[in-house]
Amino acid sequence: MSEEGEKTESGKLATEGLQPEFQVSLLDLALTFNHISLASFGGGLSAWSREVIVVEKKWMSEEEFLSALTMCRILPGANQVNLAVFVGNKMRGVPGGLAAIFGLTLVPVLIVLALGYGYFTYHHLPALQNILRGAAAAAVALTLSMAIKTGGKCLKGSVPLLLFAAIFILNGLLRWHLLPCLAILAPLSLLWGWPREKKS
């Protein structure tokens, strides 16, 4: 029962500067991000975020999510914390952002602290390392499958395929830092993505 005020009224939105598309409770936001972060043991947090936010909850469209993810990568800060702020803020303004961060980090901080306590007191955690080794292999798979699934939707045509291949080669194979990769490729993608009226 979501009421869509999506595109029409733009311009100044008085109070928070934001208009939630539909009301999500702060508790729901916190629990959702808590679920995302706990599910991500072994890694693959971006893939989990997409799985929950786009596929399950439908809070964002595929494209909106992907562009938010890249913006959160460009901005300083941990990508996932940034994404939580971004999504929380989109849904519920400042309290939403805080609820999302809180949900994302509270339990993991407690877990990491417990592990740190164990580590600095007993100096090793062998069983845990074995479990995590297996989980990490599956978490990588989740990330790869996210690339395959979103790629199937976004990479239609030769220009997007070229952009995709170029940044994969530069960032993944040649291990360039993110900034030089984007300095070269972001202007090209914007040029391609710019809405055009009638030129062909």
Add this chain to the structure above:
Amino acid sequence: MNVRTLIHLLTLFSALSLLSIGGGNTVIPEMHLKAVKDYGWMSDSQFADIFAISQAAPGPSILIVTLVGYKAGLEAGWGQLSGVIGAILATLAMMIPAGILVYLVARVWENAKDSAFRHAIEKGFAPLTVGLVLASGYVMSRTADHDWRAYLLTAVCTGIFVTTKTNPLVVVAIAGVLGYMNLV
């Protein structure tokens, strides 16, 4: 608790928060330099170990700062209590400055719903993001998968995720059990 340690934690991590362009892992070398060499909070190998713990534990991998703060607090006196205080301070200092920046950008973004610029970013950045996700999957597989069994497990799981609607948590948990039994 030693107040200078508190101040060092706050200044170090709020600075790193704003310097971590491209994600938390980009400032790991700087964090290592400060925590091990400059402040002497821990040894080289301890830093490497808490890095591994924070990478594999659930939640954002940047929670390595929680453990750096914890160890710095332990070193500062008062035992576990100052450790926990250090952990909380470091975690907040790492998240808040960057979080405020994201908030400001998100506001502008939300107000620019119909701008050509936003449309261009949403359409144009999608292929780049897919490429970056694939790149991080590739890089992660090089560090997570140590032998052919792990690569095989990753390949099988990828197939499951792409072709079925199995709950990923089930798959990750099974993989964790395989790891526990030393099969991977």
